[in-house]
């Protein structure tokens with residue numbers, strides 16, 4: 001589409017990136033069909049095409065208002081629109097720029113500022129783990145909204161971590177919230193990989209992948225998270241000890257795969273970042289290897305139907321669709337996906353469920369209703385955020401698929 | 411953004427009283443600017459009217475609200491082995507209300523008819539906010555057939571809120587035949603030959619190489635990228651019927667110079683073949699920052715002539731054109747590729763488009779196949795219709811909407827607009843529309 005950037009953005013790096021993306025959009029509206037917020041709210045401005053226009057107007061010098069900011073806030077960054085877009089519009093990067101530009105121009109109410117700050121600092125800090133442990137104990141006394149965010153005491157048990165040494169090694173990102181609220185996911189990952197002859201290394205200094213800060217519009221803070229992780233991993237990468245960096249939370253995976261692009265302008269990190277991104281894989285990308293190594297050791301219950309919810313960060317962000325269910329089925333598990341709306345976000349979307357609870361819970365219930373039609377005994381997914389969010393609305397257990405595989409190995 | 415009929419009526423009553431223009435809006439996928447806001451008007455978005463009210467498999471019909479997406483109707487009907495036949499390429503997003511307003515077509519329309527032929531009943535509101543119904547659940551209704559006037563009226567006669575559509579049984583088998591051609595003209599002639607052989611395929615579409623190349627990178631359909639043009643021919647029916655028709659079509663295409671034929675081996679492959687066609691327009695965003703999608707019709711047998719004329723225009727205006735046609739219907743969609751940031755390209759593109767429309771009329775066709783007139787083709791209406799014909803259209807509009815508040819300024823050009831347009835395109839000293847008064 002036509003663009004006419006205002007002098008303020010013309011010639012800047014940010015302006016050039018945004019313009020190249022905008023020019024690809026041919027405003028056909030196909031993306032409205034799969035956008036969760038448009039489907040829910042029916043307002044063009046709460047759909048991808050409307051948001052693209054809003055961002056375009058801002059970059060073309062229109063006055064920015066609080067209402068513009070809210071329409072962008074309501075976007076889940078699920079990137080379903082990208083999967084649908086025949087023209088290849090890179091919406092995810094555009095909305096990042098749009099949000100940043102708008103936040104520099106529109107002040108947020110104090111309460112909102114505080115919540116955002118709390119999320120940014122709280123979720124990624126070293127106090128998060130102990131706080132969650134305390135929260136789990138006090139869970140019955142907490143108000144409902146907080147209860148939804150705090151795991152059950154039984155969720156925070158993890159089992160043992162394998163100690164065998166294998167020639168084939170991978171780096172595993174432990175993540176920031178995952179070790180505290182579902183430590184079993186990392187332990188199960190390490191155990192399954194161990195059974196398949198792969199050793200998992202965790203770099204102690206690596207932490208949050210940066211997504212939390214980036215999506216709360218603290219780009220510099222997010223870039224620092226990335227640099228810290230790169231530094232933590234670099235010695236291992238340089239020594240050629242590993243053949244992949246494995247992500248068992250698809251939300252982190254999509255971020256780490258983008259390090260190369262995010263740090264492209266940072267001369268001292270660009271090369272390393274690109275290498276890190278190239279090495280990064282979602283855990284499910286290892287499934288072909290796992291299936292062949294474990295085929296004889298897995299006893300799958302073919303009676304128990306499981307519903308797989310594919311996180312947006314897996315199917316849209318990383319374009320990995322169909323792999324988990326196909327491979328688990330080939331091991332004898334009974335796994336199905338919803339008949340319709342399989343592409344739809346569950347509403348978790350990182351910190352979204354805290355910032356936009358109304359939409360988040362509507363989407364969660366819609367997703368659970370779709371899943372419910374399958375009558376599953378268990379729901380499985382591939383991202384801690386989705387797992388936690390879905391679990392808050394159902395009594396059916398919600399797990400990471402690796403935990404199922406872990407339990408089935410004899 | 412009303413959610414109930416009472417709210418729609420209330421908006422209309424208020425706007426009617428105050429003389430405020432009202433522009434109804436579905437999904438905004440229209441390609442002629444029909445839903446473009448009016449400077450002094452309100453947009454009545456019908457996106458929230460998105461419920462499928464009922465599917466009646468016994469009577470093969472569905473009652474849906476106007477904001478339901480075209481594809482959702484077929485999805486809702488699927489469990490009963492039924493579907494809604496008209497399938498615009500935008501069916502994933504466009505609403506049935508928009509389809510009614512534009513009398514939209516699609517791949518299946520060659521065999522199963524346009525929107526008009528698949529709608530039984532409409533319910534909506536007049537400009538003054540009065541409830542009005544057109545047609546009935548029976549195939550014919552007593553009195554004047556006003557349903558046919560409202561379908562294709564581009565939001566100028568009434569706001570539609572509820573639609574009853576016909577559903578038809580899903581054919582047991584459907585297969586798609588891809589035929590490659592070494593030049594566009596041969597492909598154009600093959601289209602005419604298929605129909606002349608007495609075959610009505612369930613879809614007959616043409617794409618040229620520019621188009622297949624753009625779309626292949628998105629859908630990986632497996633198109634023959636060496637072919638100058640490909641034809642997609644669908645056959646549906648019972649197993650025997652399909653086998654026979656595919657054989658027959660293949661023979662005709664071969665005799666017209668097809669260099670390669672391939673038939674879809676399973677449903678997934680068939681859908682992939684079509685997905686390329688359905689995503690063709692927006693996929694051109696991959697090869698050009700902007701495109702102008704034209705929509706005209708010509709008699710089928712003149713397809714090759716038209717393709718040659720477009721090639722000449724590409725040179726004349728120094729712009730590329732990608733072609734994708736509902737070839738079986740003689741409905742052309744040349745996509746003129748341009749860069750809107752270059753004002754001269756935009757100007758050349760508009761002239762290019764106008765010349766395609768004029769050439770279509772000249773070859774015995776029309777200026778609009780299925781995308782409507784909207785704002786885009788106001789000028790070209792003067793090429794197609796005489797002043798008297800246009801006066802009659804205005805009379806129909808006023809009979810429904812005397813105050814002219816529904817989508818004003820679209821579809822029917824005023825006299826002075828034609829005169830201005832005439833002033834712009836004086837060719838070889840001949841004054842067009844010489845009969846019009848000049849100011």
Ligand SMILES: Cc1cc2nc3c(=O)[nH]c(=O)nc-3n(C[C@H](O)[C@H](O)[C@H](O)COP(=O)(O)OP(=O)(O)OC[C@H]3O[C@@H](n4cnc5c(N)ncnc54)[C@H](O)[C@@H]3O)c2cc1C
Nearest residue numbers: 436437438439440444499505507508511514515565570780
């Ligand atoms: C990529 C692409 C491919 C396309 N392919 C095809 C195709 O194959 N065949 C085809 O025919 N068209 C095609 N179109 C055009 C377009 O999708 C159709 O015209 C469609 O019917 C428009 O529906 P909409 O809901 O988007 O309507 P809008 O664009 O929102 O509105 C179109 C017109 O309908 C009026 N309107 C909308 N809803 C109502 C209502 N409830 N009551 C009264 N008036 C109303 C509006 O006022 C406007 O004049 C395509 C468009 C795109 C972008």
Ligand code: SF4
Nearest residue numbers: 025026028029031085
């Ligand atoms: S589908 Fe792509 S090109 Fe079409 S409006 Fe959406 S972002 Fe733009």
Ligand code: SF4
Nearest residue numbers: 035075076078079081
């Ligand atoms: S990222 Fe998701 S919520 Fe945001 S515009 Fe795209 S589809 Fe809609």
